[in-house]
Amino acid sequence: MIPLSYYLIVSAVLFAIGTAGVFLRRNLITILLSIEIMLNAVNLSFVAFGRYAGDLDGQIITFFVMTVAAAEAAVGLALIIALFRQRESLNPDAFTSLKW
Amino acid sequence: MLALIPLFPFLGFVVNATMGRRLPKSVSGGLASLVMLASFAVSVISVLQLAGLPPDARTIDQTLYTWIASGDLNIALAFRVDPLSAVMILVITGIGSLIHIYSTAYMHDEVDSEFARYFSYLNLFAAFMLVLVLGANFPLLFVGWEGVGLCSYLLIGFWYKKKSANDAGKKAFVVNRIGDYAFILGMLALFAKFGTLDFRSIASAVAVLPVETEFGILSLAALLLFIGATGKSAQIPLYTWLPDAMEGPTPVSALIHAATMVTAGVYMIGRNAVLFSHAPETMMIVAVIGALTALMAGTIGLVQNDIKRVLAYSTVSQLGYMFLAMGVGAFGAGIFHLYTHAFFKALLFLGSGAVIHALHGEQDIRNMGGLRKELPLTYRTFLIGAIAIAGVPPLAGFFSKDEILFETFIEGHTLLWVIGALTALLTATYMFRLVFLTFWGERRHDAPVAADAHSAPSHPHTVAPSHHEHQHLHDAPPAMALALVVLAIGSVAAGWIGIPHALGGSNRLGTWLEPAFTVSAAAGEGGAAEGGAAADGAAGTDHTALEFSLMTVSTAIAVVGIAFAYFVWVRRRRVADNMAREFPGLHRLLLNKYYVDELYDATVVQPIKAASTEGLWRWFDVKVIDGAVNGSASIVEGSAAMLRRLQSGSVRAYAGSLFVGVVVILGYYLWR
Numbered sequence: 001m002i003p004l005s006y007y008l009i010v011s012a013v014l015f016a017i018g019t020a021g022v023f024l025r026r027n028l029i030t031i032l033l034s035i036e037i038m039l040n041a042v043n044l045s046f047v048a049f050g051r052y053a054g055d056l057d058g059q060i061i062t063f064f065v066m067t068v069a070a071a072e073a074a075v076g077l078a079l080i081i082a083l084f085r086q087r088e089s090l091n092p093d094a095f096t097s098l099k100w
Numbered sequence: 101m102l103a104l105i106p107l108f109p110f111l112g113f114v115v116n117a118t119m120g121r122r123l124p125k126s127v128s129g130g131l132a133s134l135v136m137l138a139s140f141a142v143s144v145i146s147v148l149q150l151a152g153l154p155p156d157a158r159t160i161d162q163t164l165y166t167w168i169a170s171g172d173l174n175i176a177l178a179f180r181v182d183p184l185s186a187v188m189i190l191v192i193t194g195i196g197s198l199i200h201i202y203s204t205a206y207m208h209d210e211v212d213s214e215f216a217r218y219f220s221y222l223n224l225f226a227a228f229m230l231v232l233v234l235g236a237n238f239p240l241l242f243v244g245w246e247g248v249g250l251c252s253y254l255l256i257g258f259w260y261k262k263k264s265a266n267d268a269g270k271k272a273f274v275v276n277r278i279g280d281y282a283f284i285l286g287m288l289a290l291f292a293k294f295g296t297l298d299f300r301s302i303a304s305a306v307a308v309l310p311v312e313t314e315f316g317i318l319s320l321a322a323l324l325l326f327i328g329a330t331g332k333s334a335q336i337p338l339y340t341w342l343p344d345a346m347e348g349p350t351p352v353s354a355l356i357h358a359a360t361m362v363t364a365g366v367y368m369i370g371r372n373a374v375l376f377s378h379a380p381e382t383m384m385i386v387a388v389i390g391a392l393t394a395l396m397a398g399t400i401g402l403v404q405n406d407i408k409r410v411l412a413y414s415t416v417s418q419l420g421y422m423f424l425a426m427g428v429g430a431f432g433a434g435i436f437h438l439y440t441h442a443f444f445k446a447l448l449f450l451g452s453g454a455v456i457h458a459l460h461g462e463q464d465i466r467n468m469g470g471l472r473k474e475l476p477l478t479y480r481t482f483l484i485g486a487i488a489i490a491g492v493p494p495l496a497g498f499f500s501k502d503e504i505l506f507e508t509f510i511e512g513h514t515l516l517w518v519i520g521a522l523t524a525l526l527t528a529t530y531m532f533r534l535v536f537l538t539f540w541g542e543r544r545h546d547a548p549v550a551a552d553a554h555s556a557p558s559h560p561h562t563v564a565p566s567h568h569e570h571q572h573l574h575d576a577p578p579a580m581a582l583a584l585v586v587l588a589i590g591s592v593a594a595g596w597i598g599i600p601h602a603l604g605g606s607n608r609l610g611t612w613l614e615p616a617f618t619v620s621a622a623a624g625e626g627g628a629a630e631g632g633a634a635a636d637g638a639a640g641t642d643h644t645a646l647e648f649s650l651m652t653v654s655t656a657i658a659v660v661g662i663a664f665a666y667f668v669w670v671r672r673r674r675v676a677d678n679m680a681r682e683f684p685g686l687h688r689l690l691l692n693k694y695y696v697d698e699l700y701d702a703t704v705v706q707p708i709k710a711a712s713t714e715g716l717w718r719w720f721d722v723k724v725i726d727g728a729v730n731g732s733a734s735i736v737e738g739s740a741a742m743l744r745r746l747q748s749g750s751v752r753a754y755a756g757s758l759f760v761g762v763v764v765i766l767g768y769y770l771w772r
Contacts, residue, residue: 022755092751099749 007048014041102179106230108139112223120216129204132219140193180236184616188233202583225251268344279331286324303374319379329365346408350453359442373617387427394420398526430507432610437500444488447587451482488591490528496595528661602647
């Protein structure tokens, strides 16, 4: 059986990739995809913990996260389209007018 | 039972204060008079009950409930009537009733609501005054003390649309406050020393202590209490409010500023006779202040032109007499004078009120004269009052004043006796100057029109004097006449209960009062022997010859004073003016009341005003208080100006700071 730590390492690597994507990419759609990667990294660790503990809680909460992620993707993409119509750009640095 | 005495007037106050504006004058005034009469009836019953007890046990207590219980401090709402407060409650309710009845006629020109307001104040005053004299401990006395001060303020400023009346009310209130502050300190000193504020407990505790030979805690407490008394009873240095208090309606002057409230200080010293007799240094101060006040006010009274102001200075002067008596240890004589003074001074004030009423508000005696024929009843009663205060036997003033002078002489204060005798001369002179100028001769209009602020008539229904020059003047209406006649009878006869032993009397009042000034064997355990308070009744026998000669002297003084007044102001009208011209400095000094008001204004009022303006307003309020408020605002503003730079609007910067934050917090928990 594969030890728990292997799953967690994969999960951490995925999470790090997602985080790096959020910070480094200059495209809103890519940032959204990076967030999805971070969520799925978390899902992976939940499932791994659930399996390790021998109950279904981890899988149940993963379903919840997937549901929310789907909603988030829908709303997020809609917002991005709206933003694009405003500025003709997908660079997050173009949207800094909400400040003092 | 005792509680009913102040409760009746309080009931009158409540009714008149709440429903008075809707009641007709006959109901509100009648009710106010009725509750006073009821209170008087209860007082008489209580005093009769008291008289039925053996002399040593003459106190009746009534404890209603515990008012304040806090640690060592335990104060009951308790009333106590003893021979001293018996005299006081009879004077307050008796003369108070008469003045209420008098007021129903005097104030009749007011509209209904004002009329009811007047009577509600007057009733409230009577209630507080009765609490003052019936209270069995200092705090309760102080409640009454402050309450009468409040009513005094309200009634002086009764005609509140007049600036001078408002100013006079405020002056009375503020000056009294100075004395009250010392009074509170005196109470605290007594509580710190004895742990109780009940009069009887303090007296028993003091009685076992030796008489203080130098200035100690007892002297200090007594002195502080006396300073309180100088405020309430208009003595040097706090007497200046009383002459100004004449802005109030005349019956108020009679009741509050002559007969009752201003004697509260005298009563308070009598109530604490044991304490004061253990503080000889303070007693000396009391006597000297009393004598000086008597003399000073007497000299001022000699040249004043406002009929009520002359009487006001006369009141200050007579109060000085009472304090002189208290100061030499003749507590009985002081209370005796308080009691007789209440009659004749109330009579004189009410008489002057009748004159002012008849003349539609004229108060300047330079515009009077010849009223003898037109106001016969007022003239006769006023004359009786004047003779009584001048000290002609056998009227009331003679006995009490003579007893004070006699006691002063016996106690060895010859100089004080001389001052007292001189004041007696002045008293006779200025009173008869008033009588002659007001009632004798022909009607005059000598007063320069609006020459000084004091001659401005304070009655609201002022008509120019020329308008009623030829009108027939109306003598006092029945309600006023009743009060005048009863008080005139009192002024004649009130002294007869204190006829000294030398004249074959038995000084019954002195004997009656004596237990109130000592610690009775029943009350203080073993303290009675030490309680060396007044023993004025017993002193007479040894000095009969001396007393006779002193009596002759004071009678002669009174007659000389009257004769002098007759000579100057009836026979040789020019003499007075010549004298004024001969000594212009002295005349101006007296006319301006020794410039004491100006002195106080320069030394106290203006510095306080300047310090308040420059120090408290321009510096403390503007710089410190406003500075603190504005300063905290600008600190917030400045720091916010820096902090808002963090809100850059860049989503990635927010995400970055969020991430860093999570890492830091998680790192802290994982690796701590």
